[in-house]
Amino acid sequence: MARSWATFGVDLHLEPTGPHLRRGLTDALREAVRSGRLPSGTRLPSSRSLAADLGIARNTVADAYADLVAEGWLTARQGSGTRVATGVAPTPSRPRGDSGVPPTGAAPPRPERRRPAYDLRPGTPDLGSFPRAQWLRAARRALTAAPSDALGYGDPRGRAELRTALAGYLSRARGVRADPERVVVCSGFAHGLGLLAGVLRARGVRTIAVDSYGLDEHWRLLAAAGLGMTALPVDERGTDTRLPGGVGAVLLTPAHQFPMGVPLHHDRRAAVVDWARHTGGLVLEDDYDGEFRYDRQPVGALQGLGPDHVVYLGTASKSLAPGLRLGWMALPPDLVEEVVAAKGGVDSSGVLDQLTLAEFLTSGAYDRHVRAARLRYRRRRDALVAALTAQAPAIRVTGIAAGLHAVLRLPPGTEEAVVRAAAYQGLAVHGLTPRHRHPDAVTEPLDALVVGYGTPPDHAWSGALDALCAALPSGENGSDLRFPG
Amino acid sequence: MARSWATFGVDLHLEPTGPHLRRGLTDALREAVRSGRLPSGTRLPSSRSLAADLGIARNTVADAYADLVAEGWLTARQGSGTRVATGVAPTPSRPRGDSGVPPTGAAPPRPERRRPAYDLRPGTPDLGSFPRAQWLRAARRALTAAPSDALGYGDPRGRAELRTALAGYLSRARGVRADPERVVVCSGFAHGLGLLAGVLRARGVRTIAVDSYGLDEHWRLLAAAGLGMTALPVDERGTDTRLPGGVGAVLLTPAHQFPMGVPLHHDRRAAVVDWARHTGGLVLEDDYDGEFRYDRQPVGALQGLGPDHVVYLGTASKSLAPGLRLGWMALPPDLVEEVVAAKGGVDSSGVLDQLTLAEFLTSGAYDRHVRAARLRYRRRRDALVAALTAQAPAIRVTGIAAGLHAVLRLPPGTEEAVVRAAAYQGLAVHGLTPRHRHPDAVTEPLDALVVGYGTPPDHAWSGALDALCAALPSGENGSDLRFPG
Numbered sequence: 001m002a003r004s005w006a007t008f009g010v011d012l013h014l015e016p017t018g019p020h021l022r023r024g025l026t027d028a029l030r031e032a033v034r035s036g037r038l039p040s041g042t043r044l045p046s047s048r049s050l051a052a053d054l055g056i057a058r059n060t061v062a063d064a065y066a067d068l069v070a071e072g073w074l075t076a077r078q079g080s081g082t083r084v085a086t087g088v089a090p091t092p093s094r095p096r097g098d099s100g101v102p103p104t105g106a107a108p109p110r111p112e113r114r115r116p117a118y119d120l121r122p123g124t125p126d127l128g129s130f131p132r133a134q135w136l137r138a139a140r141r142a143l144t145a146a147p148s149d150a151l152g153y154g155d156p157r158g159r160a161e162l163r164t165a166l167a168g169y170l171s172r173a174r175g176v177r178a179d180p181e182r183v184v185v186c187s188g189f190a191h192g193l194g195l196l197a198g199v200l201r202a203r204g205v206r207t208i209a210v211d212s213y214g215l216d217e218h219w220r221l222l223a224a225a226g227l228g229m230t231a232l233p234v235d236e237r238g239t240d241t242r243l244p245g246g247v248g249a250v251l252l253t254p255a256h257q258f259p260m261g262v263p264l265h266h267d268r269r270a271a272v273v274d275w276a277r278h279t280g281g282l283v284l285e286d287d288y289d290g291e292f293r294y295d296r297q298p299v300g301a302l303q304g305l306g307p308d309h310v311v312y313l314g315t316a317s318k319s320l321a322p323g324l325r326l327g328w329m330a331l332p333p334d335l336v337e338e339v340v341a342a343k344g345g346v347d348s349s350g351v352l353d354q355l356t357l358a359e360f361l362t363s364g365a366y367d368r369h370v371r372a373a374r375l376r377y378r379r380r381r382d383a384l385v386a387a388l389t390a391q392a393p394a395i396r397v398t399g400i401a402a403g404l405h406a407v408l409r410l411p412p413g414t415e416e417a418v419v420r421a422a423a424y425q426g427l428a429v430h431g432l433t434p435r436h437r438h439p440d441a442v443t444e445p446l447d448a449l450v451v452g453y454g455t456p457p458d459h460a461w462s463g464a465l466d467a468l469c470a471a472l473p474s475g476e477n478g479s480d481l482r483f484p485g
Numbered sequence: 486m487a488r489s490w491a492t493f494g495v496d497l498h499l500e501p502t503g504p505h506l507r508r509g510l511t512d513a514l515r516e517a518v519r520s521g522r523l524p525s526g527t528r529l530p531s532s533r534s535l536a537a538d539l540g541i542a543r544n545t546v547a548d549a550y551a552d553l554v555a556e557g558w559l560t561a562r563q564g565s566g567t568r569v570a571t572g573v574a575p576t577p578s579r580p581r582g583d584s585g586v587p588p589t590g591a592a593p594p595r596p597e598r599r600r601p602a603y604d605l606r607p608g609t610p611d612l613g614s615f616p617r618a619q620w621l622r623a624a625r626r627a628l629t630a631a632p633s634d635a636l637g638y639g640d641p642r643g644r645a646e647l648r649t650a651l652a653g654y655l656s657r658a659r660g661v662r663a664d665p666e667r668v669v670v671c672s673g674f675a676h677g678l679g680l681l682a683g684v685l686r687a688r689g690v691r692t693i694a695v696d697s698y699g700l701d702e703h704w705r706l707l708a709a710a711g712l713g714m715t716a717l718p719v720d721e722r723g724t725d726t727r728l729p730g731g732v733g734a735v736l737l738t739p740a741h742q743f744p745m746g747v748p749l750h751h752d753r754r755a756a757v758v759d760w761a762r763h764t765g766g767l768v769l770e771d772d773y774d775g776e777f778r779y780d781r782q783p784v785g786a787l788q789g790l791g792p793d794h795v796v797y798l799g800t801a802s803k804s805l806a807p808g809l810r811l812g813w814m815a816l817p818p819d820l821v822e823e824v825v826a827a828k829g830g831v832d833s834s835g836v837l838d839q840l841t842l843a844e845f846l847t848s849g850a851y852d853r854h855v856r857a858a859r860l861r862y863r864r865r866r867d868a869l870v871a872a873l874t875a876q877a878p879a880i881r882v883t884g885i886a887a888g889l890h891a892v893l894r895l896p897p898g899t900e901e902a903v904v905r906a907a908a909y910q911g912l913a914v915h916g917l918t919p920r921h922r923h924p925d926a927v928t929e930p931l932d933a934l935v936v937g938y939g940t941p942p943d944h945a946w947s948g949a950l951d952a953l954c955a956a957l958p959s960g961e962n963g964s965d966l967r968f969p970g
Binding site: 123124127128130132135136139140143144148149150151152153154187188190191194217220221224317321322323324325326341344345346347348349350351352353457 | 608609612613615617620621624625628629633634635636637638639672673675676679702705706709802806807808809810811826829830831832833834835836837838942
């Protein structure tokens, strides 16, 4: 297999880990097709054998194949494996005529690069419903009212107007015990987590507990800050918060475990705050989608139980848009100075966006937007559940009616095949295992999709749902998969 | 002295270093006055003796005193030292009447907290001239034209529209050899410097060369990243770029040495790029005010001489406003991946500001704004030089006609006294020594002011200039100082 791969002449500069590896493999394969080194019709090695050949995870290869099928570079047909698509590789170059103009028909066909027609990857809200007109109006009001001083180097914690508005909103909507003096604005959750990881490491913390199922990007940030991780079990009551010794902090998603979708049981909520009180440990509460619950009032933030031991982290990335790059932390008092120092002692976020969000919060525009979004996402979730019941009754949706994503449990051993089948339907969707299962996970492996039903714009939603249903097996054991494993 | 200080009952929670120390001291003194623990008329210890008592630098105490004089909490009179101002401390509390309403006149007088009337501290442009209406128009155009995808998680290097607009602008205006693929947007210069410092440290660099005169905030960022510093001499030809062995990088302000105000001599420009080529070292070019030169066309960026060895760093903080938190780097190709990883793999800046700045650059609004600002600052610099010639002929302005600040050389031993005299005039201005002289400086100590003539709004400019002239000694040796040393 190594030989047959080498004959492709594919030069693989692979990064050692994570998404870089997958991206590197995808890029290398795409380039090999584009350049003609992999001619049309070439049958690629199976994902299993290529993975073994390269010494990487099979899912990484399967993901790269799925991406390239979705982009149109490769095709996948039952019984025929994965092949280079027809017409995307250049024809062999011919000598030019004397005129210097290439003879008609000699130009290589333009490879047809297309993005997936449908996107149900989790993590992004419906960007088509971003309230552009209201945001621009608020920006105009905010910038018109702002004193000139507001345009200077500001408080490294962020603008006072925004910290005050956030403290009021978080107290009212999420039960956070927030004092504007202890709110620090950051460029989204990842920025805040990176700052906190650095502070924890500088305080001497060596190990942070994380969920066995979570988000690999967060684990990479923690590892980059020099923190070791211990993975906690996740079950139907959320994260098992019996923390082993030697752990100095724990990262949790109490309102809606990401990605498994269950809230943290109240006994466990109390237990983890007790743990922090007794050990001096720190709880990092990632409240990424706390505003979106459809069956009842959302459970209040864990931070309310122990504001001196819990860091509350929120973000505008799910409620408004990730492109705003706005997040916030409500910090225990003794952490503020260190977090500000970790920010380099300067504010990180543009003052105009900060003032606009403050205006959005205090004018009620934020509440109105969230209410409308909640209704829209709730309808989508209901439509997803109804479609699955009708078309794929073997698929179970786990977790509470909340947030922007759902976990679809699949028959054992079918996850990778379903992701590839989805790619074949022009649908990008994430399997649970490659991005969301911690390498040291103690919870049993599961086959599942993480479906971001909030992601598509309204006009693409029903098409995305149809593509999803077409990719799912309807039988109990996945025997009727639309795509070969 | 320790005893007399202790009797004030001032509880000093002093941070160990830097601006926190000064702020802590200022806050503690202010609180002692506000609470009445330092009654009106109390004579404070001299800055020298309090500094010795607390084991801190005399300039730190003098700065804190000057801040509080400017705020109105303290007064300073020749022959009488520094005292608590009359009427700012509360009168002793009296028992309330039976009605529970305090008897007339019993309420403590509200302390009169005022900021300095005038501000000539360097580092901030005239915020009053920020082009609000044009910016809002550009924001409307940019957000209206943006596809929904632009509001999602974007390229960690920043929006392609902005990187392309910057590459074009920097090539045209500053001679930067910029490729949009190698431009990375950041949250201002400090963010970029912090990212680069981390990358250098991770690459094994132990020591970075800096100027003997520079900005202490930058030195703190480098130190926080674990880099040692070696201080280079600065003379009338700019930084002496003969770099000692063991240095892996050098931070320079080639267009306009900050704060001394001279451009880097062309021999030295060539020499430092040669050094980088031969040693594999990296040059960090801080082009903070390269757009503002008044006597001729600005010298092009050093980066143009060696784009594979020089990182060009620019910022909107001087040309537009620091509150935008927008800066940019043009990177050697082999650094892009590492800098992106140091950013945590995510974009740091709000997409709306990025798209608006791109629109500003491509529509010509940025050029128009910079042209108008250049004219305004040039007039201010001319007025400053003329006023000094007329009213303080002993004071020499050093450096070229450029930028937003000037260095005013003072008679030896007078810097601290002049800063305090300025505070007494209600003027905030920085001395050269405390913030701009590196602890390991090899260049001889100088007494000077760093005057940010760009800072005040138009309506406050002439008042600021008058206050400055009133604080300056007119004689050769400072014997006619308006304020006791």
